[in-house]
Every structure is written in C-alpha cells, then in structure tokens.
Amino acid sequence: MSDIKKIATRESYGAALAELGETHDIIVLDADLSKSTKTEVFKKKFPDRFINMGIAEANMMSTAAGLATCGKIVFASSFAMFAAGRAFEQIRNSICYPNLNVKIGATHAGISVGEDGATHQCLEDMGIMRTLPNMIIINPADDTEAKAAVKAAVEHDGPVYLRFGRLGVPVLFDNNYKFEIGKGVQLKDGNDVTLVATGLLVGTALEAAELLKNEGINARVVNIHTIKPIDKDIIVKAAEETGAIVTCEEHNIIGGLGSAVAEVLCENAPAPMLRVGTRDVFGKSGKPAELFEEYGLTAEAICAKAKKAISLK
Amino acid sequence: MISNTQLELTAYKIRKHAIDGVYNAASGHPGGSLSIADILSVLYFDEMNVDPKNPANPNRDRFVLSKGHCAPALYGALAERGFFPKEDIVTLRKTNSYLQGHPDMKGVPGVDMSTGSLGQGICAANGMALAAKLDGKDYRVYTILGDGELEEGQVWEAAMFAPHYKLDNLVAFVDFNGLQIDGDITEVMNPTPIDKKFEAFGWNVAVIDAHDYDQIKAALKNARKTKGKPTMIVAKSVKGKGVSYMENNAAWHGNAPKEPDYITACNELNAKIKELEAKVNV
Numbered sequence: 001m002s003d004i005k006k007i008a009t010r011e012s013y014g015a016a017l018a019e020l021g022e023t024h025d026i027i028v029l030d031a032d033l034s035k036s037t038k039t040e041v042f043k044k045k046f047p048d049r050f051i052n053m054g055i056a057e058a059n060m061m062s063t064a065a066g067l068a069t070c071g072k073i074v075f076a077s078s079f080a081m082f083a084a085g086r087a088f089e090q091i092r093n094s095i096c097y098p099n100l101n102v103k104i105g106a107t108h109a110g111i112s113v114g115e116d117g118a119t120h121q122c123l124e125d126m127g128i129m130r131t132l133p134n135m136i137i138i139n140p141a142d143d144t145e146a147k148a149a150v151k152a153a154v155e156h157d158g159p160v161y162l163r164f165g166r167l168g169v170p171v172l173f174d175n176n177y178k179f180e181i182g183k184g185v186q187l188k189d190g191n192d193v194t195l196v197a198t199g200l201l202v203g204t205a206l207e208a209a210e211l212l213k214n215e216g217i218n219a220r221v222v223n224i225h226t227i228k229p230i231d232k233d234i235i236v237k238a239a240e241e242t243g244a245i246v247t248c249e250e251h252n253i254i255g256g257l258g259s260a261v262a263e264v265l266c267e268n269a270p271a272p273m274l275r276v277g278t279r280d281v282f283g284k285s286g287k288p289a290e291l292f293e294e295y296g297l298t299a300e301a302i303c304a305k306a307k308k309a310i311s312l313k
Numbered sequence: 314m315i316s317n318t319q320l321e322l323t324a325y326k327i328r329k330h331a332i333d334g335v336y337n338a339a340s341g342h343p344g345g346s347l348s349i350a351d352i353l354s355v356l357y358f359d360e361m362n363v364d365p366k367n368p369a370n371p372n373r374d375r376f377v378l379s380k381g382h383c384a385p386a387l388y389g390a391l392a393e394r395g396f397f398p399k400e401d402i403v404t405l406r407k408t409n410s411y412l413q414g415h416p417d418m419k420g421v422p423g424v425d426m427s428t429g430s431l432g433q434g435i436c437a438a439n440g441m442a443l444a445a446k447l448d449g450k451d452y453r454v455y456t457i458l459g460d461g462e463l464e465e466g467q468v469w470e471a472a473m474f475a476p477h478y479k480l481d482n483l484v485a486f487v488d489f490n491g492l493q494i495d496g497d498i499t500e501v502m503n504p505t506p507i508d509k510k511f512e513a514f515g516w517n518v519a520v521i522d523a524h525d526y527d528q529i530k531a532a533l534k535n536a537r538k539t540k541g542k543p544t545m546i547v548a549k550s551v552k553g554k555g556v557s558y559m560e561n562n563a564a565w566h567g568n569a570p571k572e573p574d575y576i577t578a579c580n581e582l583n584a585k586i587k588e589l590e591a592k593v594n595v
Contacts, residue, residue, distance in 0.1 A: 027447065051443065051478070059470035062433040066440020069418070069426060070448070071371065074440075090433055090467075098418050098427040 006168035010107040012146035013164050014038025017075060017105075018045045019147075020154050027067055030077045031057050036166075037077040037107045057082045061090035061102070068100040073154055080106035080163060084125035095159050096132045103153045103160045109139075110250035111283040111291045112167035112200055121283035126227050127255020129161045136181060137227040139163040139249075139257075141202035142172040145225055148179035156181060163199060165250075167288050170203045184231035190220035193306045194238035197248035198224045198257045201276070201297060205248045208302035219306060227260055235264045239271040244309035246274050248302055253277040272312035274305045315359050317526035322589035323393055324354035328555045329582045330389030330402045336575045338406035341414065344565040346386035348490045348523065348550040349457055353390040355529045356455055365395035368422045374452050375441045377426040379434025380459035380488060381415040382567070387424070388412055396423035432465030434458070435485055439475050442483040442543070453537075457486045461493030463504035469514075475543040476515030483543040484536045488523065490552035492563040511545040523550035556581055 017028060018041045026042075032055045034040040043050035053060040057078050064076040076083070083106040084091070095102045111121045129137050138153065138160065140146035146164060153160040172187075187202070188209050197205035202223045209219040220242050222234055239245055245265065249257040258275035265271055278295050292298050327350040335341035357363065361374040378387045385405060392399040397411075404410035411420040415429025425441070428434040438456040445452050462468060475483055487507055495501045504510075512518045517539040521528040529548070536544035552566070553559025556578040570578055 049447070054470075054473065054477075056467075056470035056474070058432070058467040059436045059439070059474055062436030062467070063440040063443070063471075063474065065433075066377075066426065066437035066442075067444050068440070069375075069437070070441055070444030072444055072447075089430060090436075093427070093430040094433045094437055 004170040006170055007143040008166055008168045009140055009143065009146035009164040010038045010166060012143040013105055013107065013150060013162070014041035016147040016150035017042040020151060021046045021049065024073055024154050026075060026154065027051065027072045028075045028077065029053050029060050029064055031055055031060050031082065033078055037105060039077045039105070057087040058090050061087040062094040064102045065094035065098070065100050068102050073101055075103045075105050077105040077107070079120060080109035080122035080125045081120055084128050084161065085122060088128055092132055096134045099134045099158050101157055103162060105162050105164065107164040108166045109163045110165060110200060111278065111295060112165050112250060112288040114167070114288045114291065115285050117285035118282040123252045123278050123283060124255065125163060126251050126257065127259065130228050130255065130260065134159055135228065136160045137163070138181065138225055139199040139227055140225055141199055141223055142169055144171060144173040144175065144177050145179060148177065149225065152179060152181050165200055167200070169200055172203055172206070179225070182226045182229045182231060184234035185223045186220065186234065187223050188219070188221040190218040191242050192218045193244040193246060193310050194220040194222055194242045195246050195248055195302060195306065196222045196224055196235065196238065196257065196261055198227060200250045201248040204297065204299050205302055207299035208306065211299055211303050212306055217306065217310070224257060227257060230260045230264060232264050232268065235261055236269045239265055239269040243313045244272045246276060246302060246305045246309050248276040250297060251277050253279055272309050274309045276302050276305050318589060318592045320354045320358060320526050321351070322586065322593055323358055324350040325555060325582055325586045325589060326393055327353055327386055327389035329586065330392055330399065331385035332556065332570070332575065332578045332582065334385040334388060334402045334405035335569045337403040339569050340406060341385050341569055342382040342567050343385065343569065344492070344552040344559055345380060345459060345488060345490065346383040347554045347556060347559060348552050349383055349386050349488050350554070351524045351526065352457060352486055352529060352548060353386055355526065355533070357390045357394045359530065360533050361455065362452070363394070363423070365423065368396060372450060372452055375425040375438070375454045377434045377438040377454070377456040378416055378428050379438070379456045380431065380462055381428030381434060384414065384416045387416060391421070391423040394423070397421070431459070431462040432467035435468055435471045438483060438485070439471050439480060442475070442480040443478055445482050446478070446480065453482045453484065455484050457488055460487055460489045460491065460498050460504060460507065461501070463487065463507065464502045472511060472514045479541045480543045481540050484533065484546065485543065486546045486548050488550050489547050490550045492552045492561070492566065494563065494566050496563050508547050515542060516545040517542040518545045518547065520547045520549065523548035524554060555585065
C-alpha cells in the first residue's frame with residue numbers, strides 16, 4: 001500500500017472549506033486548533049470570515065448558533081473529543097433543537113490520533129451525536145469523500161457533524177465518485193458476507209475482502225459514509241443477499257456504526273452480525289498502526305470476524 | 314417618545330400575563346419573570362427596532378432571553394407588542410401549545426433564539442452581534458442573564474469573547490435580584506462583584522435600578538454611545554416585583570400560585586394597572 005497516495009481527511013476539510021468559501025457565505029470558527037484542524041487554510045484565504053474562539057468550545061457552539069440565526073453557514077471546528085464531547089449540550093440545545101445551519105468539523109477522531117493518547121482519541125462521538133434529532137453525521141473514508149462531504153454539508157440546510165482523521169489514509173475514490181448524504185455505496189460485490197465499513201476502516205475492509213478472496217470467500221463491501229440518516233435499503237439488501245454482516249469502524253462498538261446497523265437489521269432483516277471496533281475501552285498512546293493491531297482494527301481482524309459471521313448463518 | 318408611566322403600565326400588563334400563564338400552566342417561573350418586566354417593557358416599546366408584522370426582518374434588532382426560564386415575561390412582552398394574540402398566554406406549557414416552557418424560536422413569532430439551558434443565550438447573542446459586524450449592518454442585540462446564571466462557566470467564555478471582538482452592538486443585562494432556586498446567590502455560589510468582574514473583562518458597565526425607567530433608558534443611551542466595547546447593565550431588581558408575597562422570596566422562583574394566591578396577585582396587579590391607566594389618561 002506504500003505506493004498509494006495518502007491524505008488525512010482533516011487536510012481535505014481545510015482544502016474544501018477554502019474552495020467553498022469562494023461561492024458560499026461560510027464563517028469558520030475554531031477553538032485555537034486551526035493549525036491542527038486545518039481550518040488555517042480557510043483563515044489564510046478569508047481572514048475576515050475566520051473567527052478564533054480561543055479554547056472555549058461551549059461558547060463556540062452557542063456563538064455558531066447565533067451566527068446561523070443571522071443567515072450564515074457556520075463551521076465550528078475542534079477535535080472530535082472537545083466538539084462532540086465537551087460541547088454536547090450546546091450542540092443539542094443551541095444547534096439541533098432550533099435546527100440551525102451549523103456544521104461541526106470534528107477532526108482527530110479515533111485512535112489513529114496516535115501518540116496523544118486516550119484523552120484525545122474520541123471513540124464515542126458518533127454514538128453521542130446519533131442520539132440528537134435533526135443531526136446528520138458523516139464519517140468520510142478518504143480525501144475525495146471528505147471534500148464531497150463538506151460540499152454536501154454546505155448545501156444541506158441544518159446541523160451536520162463531520163468526522164475527520166489526523167492520520168494520512170489512502171485515496172480510494174477518484175473524481176467521478178458520487179456522494180449523496182444518506183446513500184451508502186457498494187464498493188465490491190460479493191455473496192458470502194458483507195463488510196459494512198465507515199471512515200478510516202473502509203480501506204481496511206477493502207483489504208480484508210482481498211484476503212478473504214484468497215481463501216475463497218466472496219465478501220461484499222459497503223461504505224456507509226453517512227451514519228445518520230443511515231442507508232437502510234443497502235444494509236437490508238446486503239443482509240438478505242449475503243446472509244451475514246460485519247461492521248467495521250474506528251469507534252466504540254457501542255453507539256456507532258455497529259449499533260446503527262444492528263438497529264436496522266433487528267427491525268427489518270435479522271441476520272448474524274459481528275462488530276469490529278474498539279470494545280468499550282479507552283485508547284492509549286502509540287503509533288497508529290500498532291494501535292490498530294492492539295485494538296483489532298486490521299484487515300486480519302475483519303477476516304476473522306467475517307468467517308465467524310459466516311459460520312453463524 | 315413613550316412616557317415612563319406608559320412603560321410602567323406595559324410592564325404591569327406583562328407581569329399580569331406572566332402570572333396568568335404560570336397559573337394556568339400550574340408550573341413555571343414567576344419570580345424572575347416579574348423582576349425583568351420593566352426592562353422588557355423598555356426594550357420592546359422604546360429601545361428595539363422590531364416589527365410584529367415582519368418578525369424575521371434581517372435588519373431587526375435581536376433579543377435573546379439567556380435566562381430562558383423567564384419565558385412567561387417574554388411571552389407577555391411579545392403578546393403586548395402584537396407578535397401573537399394575548400389570549401394564547403393561557404396555553405403556556407400545555408400540550409400542543411406553541412408557548413413552550415422555555416422559548417422556542419421555531420414556534421413563537423418574535424423569539425430570536427431558543428434558550429433555557431443557562432449560559433448559552435449570551436453566547437448566541439454574541440454570534441448575532443458578530444454577524445451584524447461581519448455584514449456591516451447596524452442592528453443591535455440585547456440579552457438578559459440571571460444573576461445565578463453567572464455561575465455557568467460558559468458565561469465567562471462569552472464575557473471574554475464580546476470585548477475581544479469589540480461587539481459594541483451588544484447590550485447584556487444581569488437581572489441582579491440576588492436569589493436563585495436554592496436561596497441567596499451569595500450563599501449558593503457567590504458571583505459578586507458582578508460589575509467589577511465584567512469591567513475587568515473589558516465591558517462598559519453600568520449599575521442601575523431595574524425598576525427605574527430613567528436609569529434603564531440612560532444606560533441604554535450610554536451603550537449606544539460606547540464604541541469598541543459591549544455593555545453590561547447590572548440591574549438591581551426585586552425578585553417577584555409587583556406581587557407582594559412573591560417579592561424577595563426565593564420560594565417563588567419556580568412555583569406557580571394556586572387559586573387564592575393567584576387571586577391576590579391578580580388583585581394587586583389589576584389595581585396597579587388601573588392606577589397607571591388613570592395616570593396615562595390624564
């Protein structure tokens with residue numbers, strides 16, 4: 001994989017903001033992390049429309065709401081931990097309840113943050129955000145999808161939570177890739193099992209499908225970039241046609257993609273389903289690749305779960 | 314220019330609406346609603362550029378009730394100003410009423426921000442004031458906080474923000490009635506000295522009597538003249554103002570009067586309204 005171009009989705013976020021700022025009345029807020037969230041790319045191009053909030057996420061979310069009532073498209077940016085975690089209640093009451101046009105650009109999600117360790121490795125954000133009425137949650141897999149997601153968020157009138165990563169990840173999709181909020185994408189057909197993946201683990205799931213192929217197992221791969229509203233149809237179809245599901249996410253198995261897919265299956269098409277994700281534990285400091293090994297977020301771990309899921313049919 | 318007597322008459326009508334609403338809901342927050350009625354009267358009938366026929370006018374002045382639990386007073390002011398029928402006040406907090414227990418901007422004409430969770434309203438007001446600056450518009454933004462609300466950390470984030478971005482189009486009031494649910498604010502978690510704290514944060518600060526119309530008007534006039542700084546008006550008020558047994562009594566922070574008390578409150582407020590109407594008509 002080393003010859004494949006890698007870009008962190010936070011880079012895509014900054015680049016997309018800078019591009020969309022030319023055509024849309026976007027205001028970007030950041031809480032003293034613009035160099036890390038990459039909103040500094042926007043800041044350099046549109047200094048008058050970039051507001052540094054200082055290290056004050058609660059104020060940032062409620063201020064974003066106030067700006068949105070005056071017709072602005074507002075992006076509020078911080079690390080996922082401090083956006084979804086610290087400012088949850090401001091997002092709920094000031095943004096989601098009045099359904100205001102605020103986008104939350106949450107970077108540094110997941111254990112791929114690496115060396116900073118558990119306090120900065122947010123593994124709960126999709127679960128927290130998923131409980132909020134009016135909230136849309138997008139967890140893009142690569143540079144192409146991340147840029148498309150930012151554009152779609154700008155064009156959507158209402159709150160959107162965008163989840164980006166710090167780690168460079170392979171560019172999976174070309175410019176012909178079609179992105180639509182709420183529409184999952186089948187990346188590979190198969191009939192033995194479906195790997196339903198999101199974000200950084202989409203690339204890993206595609207690797208796993210190749211490994212499974214070598215063992216004579218034909219895995220379907222579905223990319224769920226929109227965690228909410230989730231694409232019920234593509235998941236039900238996968239369950240009915242392949243009979244077994246493995247969800248793959250860089251997030252706690254509680255609350256995120258695994259939970260969302262389980263809810264769809266239970267109510268519509270019960271099928272054996274196993275979850276790849278962090279298993280209700282905190283992360284820790286280390287190199288991302290080593291952490292993926294330790295927390296079971298590898299292609300090999302996905303393969304093992306896939307075989308187990310097939311055996312449960 | 315509207316007379317102080319006329320403003321006071323409106324304030325007492327706002328108080329009557331608040332008591333009617335809370336009584337019919339059998340729940341709600343009368344004490345802090347009564348203490349802000351005079352300020353609301355001045356804001357909605359003298360100070361702010363608002364139009365009940367066009368509540369979403371992008372160039373209107375904005376008001377955010379940061380102490381959102383005092384919605385009964387805000388609804389009273391909006392109804393008096395003609396944003397919705399006064400008859401609807403009695404539906405407050407009832408299932409299927411648009412008059413939610415705390416202000417809902419999506420449901421109530423004239424409500425500029427949904428509030429209720431303390432600390433967030435002043436931040437939203439900051440956002441509105443910033444939007445005016447970014448767009449080069451001259452509308453102004455007003456907000457009222459509770460004194461107990463100052464215990465929320467987020468208020469001090471907002472207190473840093475507004476002077477940093479020179480939001481001189483923002484006026485915040487603190488309804489300094491000295492009481493919160495659990496009792497005296499200085500015993501629960503002392504936020505004083507309120508004026509000195511905001512001065513230290515870079516605000517233009519005035520300390521006034523919340524029930525003195527000349528002082529409210531003068532502070533607002535001074536705020537308009539102050540450039541480069543937001544204004545904080547620390548308004549010393551009487552919680553429960555206008556209903557004798559509610560005055561300075563924390564027990565009426567979040568309790569609705571039952572029938573005998575309600576009748577007493579109505580008698581007192583109606584007598585005051587009658588007296589002020591007579592003065593206005595002289």
